[in-house]
Amino acid sequence: MNTRRMITGNGAAAWGARLSRAEIIPNFPITPQTGIIEEIASWIASGEMDADFLPMESEHSVMSALAAASSAGVRVFSATSSQGLMLMTEMMFVTSGLRLPVILVNVSRGLSAPITLWSDHNDALVQRDSGWLQIFCSNNQEVLDSVVMGYRIAENSEVLLPMMINLDGFTLSATREPVEIPDQDEIDDFLPAYDPEHTILDPKEPMSVGGVVFDEYMYFRSQQRMAMCNSNGVIKDVCAEWEKMTGRRYGLVEPYLPEDAERALVICGSESAILRYTVDKLRKDGEKVGMLRLRAMRPFPCEEIIDALSDVEEIGVIDQDISPGSGGIIATEVKACLGRSVTSFIAGLGGRRIGVEKYEQMFKRLGRDVEEWIF
Amino acid sequence: MDILKNMALKKLTDIPMEDFLVGGHVACQGCSASLGLRLALKVLGKDTIVINGSGCMTLLPVYPTTPLRVPWIHLAIENTGAAGTALYYALRRKNIKANILGYAGDGATYDIGIQSLSGAAEKNIDMIYICYNNQSFGNTGHQRASSTPRASYTSTTPSGKVEAAKDMPIIMAAHRIPYIATACPSYPIDFLNKVKKAAEVKGMAFIDLLTPCPVGWGFDPAEGINIGRLAVRTGMWKLYEIENGRVNVTYVPKKRKRVSEYLRAQARFSHLSDEDIGAMQAEVDEEWDELEERGYGYELGI
Structure with a gap:
């Protein structure tokens, strides 16, 4: 049975990760995102969510951990904001270049200096050339829905790109709205367990990942661009399926x-x-x-x-x-x-x-x- | 002191024949960092996943070829510890039993990657971290690092480095990880027994591996093994382990060679006067006298 609860945008993001059965959650606190990882920490502690919670030493390490765990074929999730997203920048490009279907929620917040805690979109838009899919949400329900749909899109073999889901700091992150929380069984049918075609870190099938290329560089970049083009249709298909299941309509x-x-x-x-x-x-x-x-x-x-x-x-x-x-x-x-x-x-x-x-x-x-x- | 008594490997023929880093790669002639990796993989075996921090060894696999017969991943320069942390949990979830070997240079370890390494050490992640230490940012052309020894020429310390090298093994010891060692591929039995121990302990193991670099240090590539031996025999690179807060020297040179033999063999120290070298000799002598007094083993007290 679906339930309807009054939850914040941060809560909705956490529910998205929980329903998607994300298994490794590297994290680092930053306002206004912190509520997401706190919620997940409490669920893992109470046994309501089966995942490993990895408190890292920086957001750079968070994105590195997301990439490494995803390379081993595990579904991963994290969230950040503002300065944290800036610190991830180097690894954003590595993650998309390695074609890893990582989902990252960005709770948008203006960039320093001077310091602001409040929302604007410069943090997310700095990353617009990073090869990540980017979705901007307008309400808390959309946040939850976008996270779950996000895995389906990112893990699609025609796409295999990471996705950033943006929600506005405080306006959504700290504001409670009624959100329909789909039934876990329903989500399990919609989003099967992550079974990558290219599990890349397994001694049974040794391969070298993230190495040097010469002339082929441009070929790899064109592949990334092709995947981004493919995602257009995949997003529409996944949204159509979601609408059939939930009645909620989304598109580009x-x-x-x-x-x-x-x-x-x-x-x-x-x-x-x-x-x-x-x-x-x-x-x-x-x-x-x-x-x-x-x-x-x-x-x-x-x-x-x-x-x-x-x-x-x-x-x-x-x-x-x-x-x-x-x-x-x-x-x-x-x-x-x-x-x-x-x-x-x-x-x-x-x-x-x-x-x-x-x-x-x-x-x-x-x-x-x-x-x-x-x- | 009979250090060989408890060792698993006693002679060169005890080293496994099978290689997981094979020929055909593009590392420089006489590169001892690639030798270090080749040796370590012999002991760790096929069920090993290598995480590499950007540096010389990143040039081993060049698309579409690879000289590695074990999984290998390179993400960036400063995150070998973070990647190891995540990989440890990911493999546990996937029920894959494998050694996790971090293999990163000294610049990637002592300098830009120390935060990430510290994070993994604080969590005591079950991984083996080998810092292949050519005492500079070698891959970019031998620039100064915090691992560069005092007086060494680098391309960014043209008059010689003023400061002494950071004491990385002690920093790692302060994290209370179960196993820390220094080593040099010129002493493969000593090194590989340490790798073996590192693999066996539960939790994080850190090995600081001196890997003489012919290009950066300025010596004939054929002399790499000798330079490593001289570093150890002159007492300038000490081979030791730290277990449970106790330091144990694993090799005591019977009759220490003069440091000038080591220093004069390398272009990076060619600007030193006899006086400079005399001062360095006195420093090394003092350290070893102290070690001898302490029976080549002592409690760190941290």
Whole structure:
């Protein structure tokens, strides 16, 4: 029997790992992620979860441990935030290069300096070129669902790439929402035990992993790119299967775009909830507005964005991130994908409140090819 | 002191013939780090998984070939301890019985990897960690490391290193792991008995293996074994074990050679004056006098 509980985003991430029967959990505490590993630690201690909890000496070691255990054919899970994710950077590329289906939850938090504890997306987006699949969640249910679906996608032999699942610090990580927790039997049917085709660290089948290549380097990189392309279809298939089982629908993007929409804002993460409310409010006043939430950042859902926005006249992109000297990271990518100008809004850095009034203001200020900071 | 009495291997012909690191790899002529790995694998056998930290030995498998007949993984330079920790638990879950051998250079061990190594040691992970110690960042062209001995030339200490090398075995001893040793492939029986012990103890074992490097140290590749012997016979590299907080010297040179014989044989010390060498001789003499007084064994008190 499925149960419905009031749990935090961190709790939902932990439930995702538990239901997926992740077996090795290397970890290192960092705000606002720590609740995830604490929850898992308590389940392992009480015997509710059968896994090894490995407190490591740094996030670099966490990602190294994830890679090593995954290389031996074990399903692994961990979570981090912000500075921790930065320290993992070197190993992020190693993990994707070795084609290991690691699942990492990032509870997003702005980067130092100066120190902020609150959420923005710069931490996750720094890793967008690391060869990881990236999913941004908008609520706690989606966090749990994305973790379980994540293993199915990452472990697919056409993909074999690690996946980062992003949830916004505090907004989701510390906020309780009703979350349906699927039955373990149901998940066991959906997600069979990890049985890698290429168990690579076993004396019965010795092989050398992670060595030097010369001219072949570019070949390996193209394989990685191919896997990322393949993941597009695999994500859709897995989401369709999940919908059949749970009734909850996910994809690469989530359009909230009535057919008559003339103006739209593109966003990702939990802020989409307030933007959606704003869209409803403005539509009641007769304004033809809409919203497109990007759920997948990698693979970048270019086709889906074109499909969704081709009839929309004025487009704005909200970035809770900034690449100084270039601009909003997502705006840059959306522009490249659409081949037309968009208004780029930089907002909500370090968790700065956006809110209905500011979204209304953004809708008013569309139609200019500029970068505007909304403080 | 009859150190051979309790040894499992007594003579060279006791060393297993089978190799798990075979010919055809691209390590330099006269490389004793690859010799160290070859010897260690002879004793550890086929049920061994090697974790390598980036360094010279990372160049052994070059796609699509490999000279290794046991599983081998390289992730990065600073995480051999962390990888060993995870692999230990992963193998336990998969019910695979195998030795875990960390094989990483001194730069990867004393310097950039010390945090990860310390983490594995604190957890007393059942793995064998051999630091192949060429006393520099060898693979990048012999740069200074915290393992580089005082006075040695490196490409980043052109006038010779000012500071003494870090005492890594003592740092490992402070983690209270069950077995620590120093060794040198020039003394294969001594080394391999230590590897054997390392494999047998429950928990983490650390071996600091001096591996003379012809390219970095500046000597004829044919002389590698001799240079290692000189390091030991002059008393500049001591062979010992630390078990349960007790240090035991495993080889006492009968008549110590003058350190000049070792130093003058290498380009990295060629800038030293006779006076400098005299001072180093005095230092070594003092250390050995103290060791003799203590009967070549003593409690560390940590």
